[in-house]
Amino acid sequence: MNSVIQNQWRGLRSQAKLRLETRNYANAALASRVAGDGIGVSDAISARAELNDCWIPGVEVFPRRVYPQKGRGHFAELARLDDGVLSRIGLLPRQWASAMMHRDSAKGFHIHPPYLPDDVSPGEWFNDLYVANAEDYSRRPYHLEQWDVMFFLTGICEMILVDEREGMRRRVMRLIISGDMRSGPDTGGVVIPPGVGHAIRSIGAEDLIMVYGTSTLFNPQWEGRIASRVENAPLPEDWIDHLEWGI
Secondary structure: OOHHHHHHOOOOOHHHHHHOOOOOOOOOOHHHHOOOOOEEHHHHHHOOOOOHHHOOOOOEEEEOOEEEEOOOEEEEOOOOOOOHHHHHHOOOOOEEEEEEEOOOOEEEEEEOOOOOOOOOOHHHHHHHHHHHOOOOHHHOOHHHOOOEEEEEEEOEEEEEEEEOOOOOOOOEEEEEEEOHHHOOOOEEEEEEOOOEEEEEEEOOOOOEEEEEEEOOOOOHHHOEEOOOHHHOOOOOHHHHHHHHOOO
16 A cells, blocks of 8 residues: 555554555456456447457347336336347247246356367367357357357346357356346346356345246256356255264
């Protein structure tokens, strides 16, 4: 700390001053925040060009609007299959499901295996699809691999995405997504390609309820987990000691 800042803390004990830290509240560049503390969906959408170098190829983020209905609640569309992002990229989900996470809980990293032809290397295949021909969505084998498109109805979601595809640069994206009950500029939907690990934390004051569509039907063999011990919360150590005592 500089002398001016140190002087304002002169009323503290010397031991406390040695351990003292102050927080920097200045906004860092979005490109560093998206892989660090995270950014809201609205920032990800409005600054898409600025984030191009750190954006995970194949990931899509799009806004959703919630219409309040006075005295009754609200109405909100999820997505239109003949308009918007899903229509543009040609992703028509074959199955829809819902999930609920209690407040302060977490899950993941979940990951689905990307399709890979036998005679092509992973790096060659992925770079052809997502770099050389990034906007030729007709080349994507949606029917042979599981893509997810996620929406959140209640709560606030913190989503962390990690590109684990061989031959692709390992990028990280951390997004904050508001559910319909907390509607605002960060209410949106997210498209997640296979090979991209995704972890979710419920950080709002209420349970997190999501609705998600998948490009294929549920296949248990495609449900991979990486660093997912958070889903299996252990018993307290003294409980374990008590249960094992005398055995």
